[in-house]
Amino acid sequence: MKDILSELENRRAEARQGGGAKRVEAQHARGKLTARERIELLLDDGSFEEFDMFVAHRCIDFGMEKNRPYSDGVVTGWGTINGRMVYVFSQDFTVLGGSVSETHARKICKIMDMAVANGAPVIGINDSGGARIQEGVDSLAGYGEVFQRNIMASGVVPQISVIMGPCAGGAVYSPAMTDFIFMVKDTSYMFVTGPDVVKTVTNEQVTAEELGGASTHTRKSSVADAAFDNDVETLAEVRRLVDFLPLNNREKPPVRPFFDEPDRIEDSLNTLVPENPNTPYDMKELITKVADEGDFYEIQADFAKNIITGFIRLEGQTVGVVANQPMVLAGVLDIDSARKAARFVRFCDCFEIPLLTLVDVPGFLPGTSQEYNGVIKHGAKLLFAYGEATVPKVTVITRKAYGGAYVVMSSKHLRGDFNYAWPTSEIAVMGAKGATEIIHRADLGDPEKIARHTQDYEDRFANPFVAAERGFIDEVIQPCSTRKRVARAFASLRNKKLQTPWKKHDNIPL
Numbered sequence: 268m269k270d271i272l273s274e275l276e277n278r279r280a281e282a283r284q285g286g287g288a289k290r291v292e293a294q295h296a297r298g299k300l301t302a303r304e305r306i307e308l309l310l311d312d313g314s315f316e317e318f319d320m321f322v323a324h325r326c327i328d329f330g331m332e333k334n335r336p337y338s339d340g341v342v343t344g345w346g347t348i349n350g351r352m353v354y355v356f357s358q359d360f361t362v363l364g365g366s367v368s369e370t371h372a373r374k375i376c377k378i379m380d381m382a383v384a385n386g387a388p389v390i391g392i393n394d395s396g397g398a399r400i401q402e403g404v405d406s407l408a409g410y411g412e413v414f415q416r417n418i419m420a421s422g423v424v425p426q427i428s429v430i431m432g433p434c435a436g437g438a439v440y441s442p443a444m445t446d447f448i449f450m451v452k453d454t455s456y457m458f459v460t461g462p463d464v465v466k467t468v469t470n471e472q473v474t475a476e477e478l479g480g481a482s483t484h485t486r487k488s489s490v491a492d493a494a495f496d497n498d499v500e501t502l503a504e505v506r507r508l509v510d511f512l513p514l515n516n517r518e519k520p521p522v523r524p525f526f527d528e529p530d531r532i533e534d535s536l537n538t539l540v541p542e543n544p545n546t547p548y549d550m551k552e553l554i555t556k557v558a559d560e561g562d563f564y565e566i567q568a569d570f571a572k573n574i575i576t577g578f579i580r581l582e583g584q585t586v587g588v589v590a591n592q593p594m595v596l597a598g599v600l601d602i603d604s605a606r607k608a609a610r611f612v613r614f615c616d617c618f619e620i621p622l623l624t625l626v627d628v629p630g631f632l633p634g635t636s637q638e639y640n641g642v643i644k645h646g647a648k649l650l651f652a653y654g655e656a657t658v659p660k661v662t663v664i665t666r667k668a669y670g671g672a673y674v675v676m677s678s679k680h681l682r683g684d685f686n687y688a689w690p691t692s693e694i695a696v697m698g699a700k701g702a703t704e705i706i707h708r709a710d711l712g713d714p715e716k717i718a719r720h721t722q723d724y725e726d727r728f729a730n731p732f733v734a735a736e737r738g739f740i741d742e743v744i745q746p747c748s749t750r751k752r753v754a755r756a757f758a759s760l761r762n763k764k765l766q767t768p769w770k771k772h773d774n775i776p777l
């Protein structure tokens with residue numbers, strides 16, 4: 268028995284050494300951790316249970332029969348994050364470049380199937396040279412099987428992709444279909460075709476980092492949701508994100524212990540909105556002052572900064588926040604902000620995370636660039652996402668809520684549950700100046716008359732009371748009591764149930 272056990276340990280040790288000391292050293296020299304080191308950091312100490320450690324590929328072409336390393340370039344299994352179960356795969360670049368073979372893909376599929384069956388998130392750590400070139404179509408088939416599982420798991424269990432090395436070609440489409448993508452600055456990249464092909468086809472000269480690095484994907488393309496300085500920080504942030512999420516779509520979001528009074532009054536909020544309606548202020552101040560312990564986990568912080576998305580907790584329960592940001596483009600809605608917020612709203616609705624919407628929006632951004640690029644359809648995404656969402660929806664209008672953007676931003680008309688407004692709110696078809704110039708066009712040459720008309724319009728519409736008279740606003744609240752009002756509203760909605768007509772699925776404008 269002793270020999271048998273020591274044989275097992277020898278085999279395990281062989282698997283754990285991955286591609287060998289030299290390749291591990293090369294990985295470290297690039298500032299990257301190994302697949303197993305990453306899993307250790309991601310999961311609670313000692314919680315990792317590995318599957319398929321002894322899996323080896325079955326390829327016999329190109330001399331591959333003599334090179335059959337254990338684990339086949341990916342470490343898979345399950346463990347816990349702060350005591351809650353997650354499934355993990357972590358590609359091992361030191362073994363055949365983390366390339367995806369038939370068996371490598373099968374290992375990933377196995378844990379994805381188990382994650383769906385057992386209702387736990389899947390976290391995929393990507394560090395791979397792509398399809399295993401020696402295997403050809405078997406590798407492509409493997410990718411296809413993973414893709415199909417990404418689709419089936421979407422909306423059932425949260426899926427998080429962490430890009431910690433190369434991720435290129437069709438391989439990018441698995442992360443693309445997951446809920447969140449995190450990247451590591453300077454050591455990871457994602458693109459469909461690399462710099463060489465780009466040069467050949469379009470004659471553009473671009474580095475891998477410029478084409479598909481973390482900065483590109485968090486600021487320009489919005490493919491990635493966040494980027495961090497190194498592997499350690501990135502994995503710590505994944506743990507923080509998982510703490511906000513339910514394990515599956517049948518579970519309520521987690522409730523954590525909290526040390527912050529739900530009815531805390533924040534007097535400073537009474538002066539948050541400046542007297543001049545055109546002066547910006549930072550909506551993040553409101554978010555952090557409403558949140559338990561001021562803790563806000565922002566998603567896509569570097570993209571479409573005119574809208575803010577992320578998670579807070581209220582009375583310990585996760586709440587998704589969408590908020591216009593007056594500091595950037597006056598908080599206007601445009602293609603990028605509508606897409607960003609729509610995807611976030613849909614994620615929250617999939618996973619029963621209630622939505623808090625903070626509104627200060629002057630309307631949609633005008634211009635040919637917006638119209639030519641389809642602001643009609645992209646704007647409709649956000650409208651559609653809010654309208655279809657059945658989770659508890661609480662809205663607070665702090666200042667402007669003009670035109671179509673008023674309706675879009677989780678208004679009463681889109682099944683908003685609690686629609687509050689601060690006394691500083693202006694709920695109208697448009698701002699007073701624009702409205703006056705249209706209604707009183709004949710008086711445009713007379714500045715005095717125009718000033719009077721503008722004042723009349725402001726007196727009549729630049730307030731929340733017309734909407735409140737009609738019940739479109741449930742209550743005009745004091746800014747200082749926002750946390751209390753919002754927390755009570757969500758508490759009253761804990762058992763909310765809403766029916767939608769039977770359908771196979773909707774047809775959101777894409």
Ligand code: HXC
Pocket residue numbers: 290362363364365366367395396397398399400401407410411433435436437438
């Ligand atoms: C087999 C691979 C591999 C691959 C890397 N390796 N990629 N083996 N299939 N796709 C092996 C290398 O042979 C090498 O083995 C080891 O991994 C490390 O690779 P290096 O080239 O030494 O590393 P580095 O210089 O860091 O370059 C990384 C790289 C490069 C940029 C990823 O390896 C590369 O260009 N690989 C090929 C990428 C590619 O064309 N993949 C197919 C894309 S198509 P040794 O034994 O020397 O350590 C695709 C389609 C997916 O993925 C479609 C899905 C639908």
